[in-house]
Amino acid sequence: MIWKFKEHSILNKYNEETPCKEIFQAVCDEIGSYYTQKGWKYARSRPKITFKNSELKIEISFWSSGSNTPGEFVNLEILPNISSLELVKHYKSQDVKSKGYILSFTDLFTERLDNKPNGSKIIINAFGEKIETINEHRPTPEIKYNKNVNLYGLSENDFIKLIEFIESRVNIWIERINDIDQIDTFLNKLTDVTKQNLIQKDFGKLIKLKFPSYEVN
Known part of the structure; x- marks a missing residue:
């Protein structure tokens, strides 16, 4: 993939005095530009991209932060929600x-961490950078994919x-929703608590609807 920022975008040239909200908006506009080329819709005023087909609706909202610091930190928070239009039709x-x-960010950005002691946690951001911590009061080792990105x-x-x-974390579901092997792999990477919560809610109902012979391990 090759991407160039728009010719007149402030992302090509700004400094520590550039307002954080302008940097945030410019990045959202670039994301919107990328995805509108792929057939998505982009809402600029409250930045959000939306995909819809006969099976799924994916909405990814982008928030910033009151803790933004000019010249240092501009937050982008990635907040996805995935809805099943098949399930809506079934309920109707x-x-x-x-x-x-x-599915929401709580399901899409957390995985079980194997072969690590209780309390272990690895945080991976969008750029692949990792931070490992240990908290003895946290029972289940886990991986967290950080939904917050510093845009500065x-x-x-x-x-x-x-x-x-x-x-890789969200839009893969456009194809994955019809592949029970991929769904099974996804479920088996979750912590036991997250998996049970999903199975007991509409995600589990959809799996039973689409794949009635599938049994959760």
């Missing part, structure tokens, strides 16, 4: 209203990594 046939929400100093190469992060 039973006269039940539902938004069909099946973002390069075009960093932007590509940001897009790849969104694709």
Whole structure:
């Protein structure tokens, strides 16, 4: 993938006095530009990209932070929600209203961490950087994919990594939702608590609807 910022974008040249909100908006505009080329919709005023087909609706909202610091830190928070339109249709046939929400950032950005002692936690950001911590009061070892990104100093190469992060953690579900083997792999990477919560909610109902012979291990 190759990406160049828009010719007149402030991302090509800014300094420590550039307002954080301008940097945030410029990055959201670049994300919006990338995804509109792929058929998504982009809402600029409250930055959000939306994908919809006959099966799924994916909404990814982008928030910033009151802790932004000019010249140092501009936060981008990635907040996805995935809805099943198949499930909405199924509920409607039973006269039940539902938004069909099946996955959110709490499910998409956390995995079980194997072969580590209790309390272990690895945090991986969109650029692949890792931080490992241990907290003895946290029972389950886990991996957290950090949904927050510091945009200050973002390069075009960093932007590509940001897009790849969104694709691999969220948009992969456009194809994965029809592949029970991939769904099974996903579930088996979750912590036991997250997996049980998902199975008991609409995600589990959708899996039973699409793959009635599948049994969760």
